[in-house]
Amino acid sequence: MNRVLISAAELAESLETGSPPLVLDCRVRLGEPEAGRRLWEAGHIPTSHHLDLDRDLAGPPGEGGRHPLPTHDAFTAVVQRLGITPGKAVVVVDDMGGQLAAARAWWMLSCWAGHPDVRVLDGGLRAWQDTGGPLVLGREPLPKPSNWRPYFDDTAWVDADTVLTGRDMKVDARSLERFRGEVEPIDPVAGHISGAQCRPSAANLDDDGRFKSAEQLDGELPDAGAVIAYCGSGVTACHNILAYAIAGRPLPRLYVGSWSDWIRKESHPVASG
Template sequence: MVINELLIEATELTQMIGSENCVVIDCRAKLDDPDWGQNEYFRGHIPGATFADLNTHLSAPPGSRGRHPLPSRESFTDLLQDWGVTHDKLIVPYDSNNHVYACRFWWMARWVGMENVKVLNGGLGSWLSLGENLSTDAPKQKKSQFVAKSPLTRTVSADDIQNHDYTLIDARAVERFRGEVETIDFKAGHIPSALCRPYEANLLADGKFDAQGTQFSTLTGDLDIVCYCGSGVSATQNIMGILLAGLPEPALYPGSWSEWIQNPSRPTSP
């Protein structure tokens, strides 16, 4: 996939605001403050944007499947209907968190078969850098008849990982990967044989994506790559980076580390 199939620039989006053919989704979130994203949305968002909550819209309740398990395709489809989404509209998710939560929405939209979805490159910062205004108005949504199609994405389970020879890519910070620090999950470390490719390394100084996917330059197209992180969120940003590098789309392990460690019989490193 090429960059203009994956990302949209703020200059392009300014020309589409107000169009019925464009649905903007505000995905801002903070793991340690569940209300922060919605509070920021109420303070000001890109005009016409709908707010997607990480914990209630983009995840099922936490438990044995990890901290941010995927909701059912049916419940996500219902949500997209409520937001007026259709397959012929352009969907533009954004955040102010290094594209992590916008990419979660991007991945999930493609999980229900949506092809026309592009992440706002540079997030909210790129919009504001143009001098564009924010709005506090809630959009008036007309329910659609959106129907899910076959997934454009792939997932693997913990059992799949234990029974197949995948190239595992961990999106967490090096310190968490090495087990030197763990402030979120009850056990530190990583899945054995995984490679550490922190999602922050996919970004340039201006907060936009590295369009070359540089940190994945040593990977080759014949590898069967699986991306994971702490809970299946930032791993989707690495999936975007891998696609920008021109490689085939990797699979997502949705439960990621927070699910993996639920079963003490699964190996960990160090």
């Protein structure tokens, strides 16, 4: 698989070239629909554009969970509006080490839509600022729209029936407290999918908010022949998929609906502890 991370220094250098990447700011605050755009307008990497979790990276909540995938046509409209083409590199950024929601954007563009060169800024906005990268205010003029129509790989994700009937290892990216059912700040039911293992997405990062080394991730990530990644609503689960990519492991499939979809049916087995 192509390289999936870019350092702040590499990004700064690439922005000065004649073929700079398209930078997409994916910052989000769950439960605050307008927070991401406000954060971007208050200070962002020069030339970057806001990519919104709820409007651009998800369909309407409800059937399929809190952040179901948009339709093919809806996401095609997003990539065309932003001028995304397979020939132009893309860098996705957030301020949570990729957890909210750069990894989701990486997965949708790279794994689902098939873009050949999408990278996550390692360490996010903090790393950019730590290396002296400037932030600018206001809005950026949108690039010239593209006519790219992705070929979507719908084998990269699974639905609840596949989770229920399949034998793939299920890996939960939520915190241990949510996994155990000790707390549940978002969804109406606490606990986890029966038989799942917990790998909190935050465990993929070091103390500086950057990804651990490939060797360390390879030694820590749950190991199985086939893995299904899930979380609360299919966002931080993408962070675990990204960690598997960094470690050089086969990529898990994403249960997009995740816990918010699983608990919609009382017949789905739930565990705690």
